[in-house]
Amino acid sequence: MNRAKLEEGIRILHEEIRALKTTRFVENKDFVQHGNTSLYQHCISVAYRSIIIAVKFNLNIDMRSMVRGSLLHDYYLYDWHNKEIRELHGFHHPRIACENATRDFQLNPVEQDIIRKHMFPLTPKPPMHKEGWIICIADKLCSTQETLKMGTSFWKPVEFF
């Protein structure tokens, strides 16, 4: 694995988490995503796992956009476990997350596309960029791991933040 590229990814991840600390992103700490993992932990795990995938396969990507998109991919700001919301949550939350994120932050087109398409194939259109495909995969891997309560190993390296 390219050590320098991995370290760059982790450095960017830390910078972006720090930048989000004074925003509504921290509300994600109050929402459970899957199992006993908070939405805050989930988003950081997805960002971290996306970096690992990109570095492992030596993919030429925009690291900062990928990290920002993954941290905000589930920025829908509600508890999806509510009975009425739950059924259609999978289909609707990418659009809601993107609307919230573009309201609260300045996002480039890559970041917006990542958020809007991260649930593909539940969303009709696939991601337009490599960064979006990576997050689509990382999100499914992390969600499965969390649902099966297989631990949060991908969250651990950054949990001190």
Ligand SMILES: [Fe+2]
């Ligand atoms: Fe999601």
Ligand SMILES: [Fe+2]
């Ligand atoms: Fe997610």
